Amino acid sequence: MKLLPLCTWLPCLLLFFFGLCPVGRECGAVARRTPRSKRELVRAREAAGSVPGACGTRLPRGKRSVASVERRAATAWENGAERARSSVYFTGRGDQLRLKPSAEVPRGNFTLEIWTKPEGGQRSPTVIAGLYDKCFYASCDRGWLLGIKPLSDQGNRDPRFFFSLKTDRAHKVTTITSNAPYSANHWHHLAITYNGLHMKLYVNGAQVAVSRDQSGEIFSPLTKKCKVLMIGGNALNHNYRGTMEHLSLWRRALTQREIIQYMQGHAREHPNELSQLVIHEDFENASRKWLTVKDGTFPQVMLSDRTWIGDLGSSTHTALLPPPCGQTICDNVEVVSNYIRFWSFRKTKTVRYRLVNVYDDYGRWPTVTEHQINLQHQHLNDAFRVYNITWERTVHNVYNSSLRNRLVLANCDTSKVGDEECDPECNHTFTGFDAGYCKRQTAICPKHKQGNGVCDPECNLDSFYYDNGDCCNPNITDVTKTCFNRTSPYK
Numbered sequence: 001m002k003l004l005p006l007c008t009w010l011p012c013l014l015l016f017f018f019g020l021c022p023v024g025r026e027c028g029a030v031a032r033r034t035p036r037s038k039r040e041l042v043r044a045r046e047a048a049g050s051v052p053g054a055c056g057t058r059l060p061r062g063k064r065s066v067a068s069v070e071r072r073a074a075t076a077w078e079n080g081a082e083r084a085r086s087s088v089y090f091t092g093r094g095d096q097l098r099l100k101p102s103a104e105v106p107r108g109n110f111t112l113e114i115w116t117k118p119e120g121g122q123r124s125p126t127v128i129a130g131l132y133d134k135c136f137y138a139s140c141d142r143g144w145l146l147g148i149k150p151l152s153d154q155g156n157r158d159p160r161f162f163f164s165l166k167t168d169r170a171h172k173v174t175t176i177t178s179n180a181p182y183s184a185n186h187w188h189h190l191a192i193t194y195n196g197l198h199m200k201l202y203v204n205g206a207q208v209a210v211s212r213d214q215s216g217e218i219f220s221p222l223t224k225k226c227k228v229l230m231i232g233g234n235a236l237n238h239n240y241r242g243t244m245e246h247l248s249l250w251r252r253a254l255t256q257r258e259i260i261q262y263m264q265g266h267a268r269e270h271p272n273e274l275s276q277l278v279i280h281e282d283f284e285n286a287s288r289k290w291l292t293v294k295d296g297t298f299p300q301v302m303l304s305d306r307t308w309i310g311d312l313g314s315s316t317h318t319a320l321l322p323p324p325c326g327q328t329i330c331d332n333v334e335v336v337s338n339y340i341r342f343w344s345f346r347k348t349k350t351v352r353y354r355l356v357n358v359y360d361d362y363g364r365w366p367t368v369t370e371h372q373i374n375l376q377h378q379h380l381n382d383a384f385r386v387y388n389i390t391w392e393r394t395v396h397n398v399y400n401s402s403l404r405n406r407l408v409l410a411n412c413d414t415s416k417v418g419d420e421e422c423d424p425e426c427n428h429t430f431t432g433f434d435a436g437y438c439k440r441q442t443a444i445c446p447k448h449k450q451g452n453g454v455c456d457p458e459c460n461l462d463s464f465y466y467d468n469g470d471c472c473n474p475n476i477t478d479v480t481k482t483c484f485n486r487t488s489p490y491k
Helices: 008-019 038-050 068-077 220-225 256-261 273-275 333-341 370-386 427-433 462-468
Strands: 086-091 097-099 108-118 125-131 143-150 159-166 174-177 188-194 199-205 204-211 227-231 242-250 275-282 291-292 300-303 349-359 390-398
Touching: 086 462, 108 125, 108 256, 159 188, 159 199, 174 199, 174 204, 188 256, 204 333, 220 227, 227 242, 242 427, 273 275, 349 370, 370 390
Parallel strands: 349 390
Antiparallel strands: 086 242, 086 300, 097 227, 097 291, 108 188, 108 242, 125 143, 125 227, 143 159, 159 174, 188 199, 199 204, 242 275
């Protein structure tokens, strides 16, 4: 076979090669690569993704464009549909965060609301969020805390949410706790408020505890540089283990209705109130507002698995159980009034009460008649029926003349009568209006009635020497009902 000279077929070969791969072609150019920096590669990739029809399109064939997807997502969010939210997971090992000094925490009225999903087996106590004095970290009672601690002395049994507060002028810390143990691995919406007089704790929108033991500002302006807000634990390693999402700190005490609205995601309906918002953290970029502790790390950021109104599960405890002894939580006016205002907290309830009716030894002279008992019971049911409350009554009769002849006033101890102070519980005609200390200015006793051998009620006051001793003389009157003189042996 006869070969062509090199000068004959070499030009054809070069023409064929460059015909297949023309210079400057958009896709598939396989010319020899030249070394480029990483910054140039990033710029080239971004430019290729922004040119229409480029080979760097990020959507698979047949899918809608990026702009179309974004428009659909925005429309869904405006219609109230659920969107992806970020949350942080605290391991409880050195990943607690502290707020940067650029944000000034409130030193007076405040509200903190947060979504938490605590795991079980928390240490005692566990700090979810707290305001500390960084100039003196060892004092854990300065400021306020939101966390978990058990009520039982036996290990970690009966763990509950708690809110503790101690102002700079207070002598001791005040702690209030939730009404029921928390549910592990369930979402809880927690909110704490302080308005300079009342400190309140809310769990899933229900006010479960309140106290008036603290008052005034939390700290003075001179110590504001020492105050630091921490979440996920504290400097004493009382660290929280679980998930956290959506933290908000306000410069005022929100009402219960507002807390429920923000819990349900209606914050956009009140744009004017957002001026009092100090922090609104969604944890998409926690490093913008938060710092780690020494040798610590940032908690893990992940997508939240909470539904829009919260996967509350079995954690929605709205039934308030009374303590084992003493006054019940239903004696707290703040708690009861909130249950009256919000119908969702009401359930059908039955209140059982026992009435003790005292007779004399012969079964006569009852304290109240049977007609009065039935009438009172009927009025109770009529008044509370609108609140889904019914009353069940039992009557216990006591036959004792000595007891029947005595006067019983609730909360009015004998030592309170005539103690030189007007005690409201003793302000009664049978006590001489607390021996006259509750109506000292209006008492008038004519001189002819003083010491006339008759116990005159208008003269039975300390200013008239208890009718010059007539009201404490057993030969004149029944001293068990009229003697209010503290120095008399018949009082």
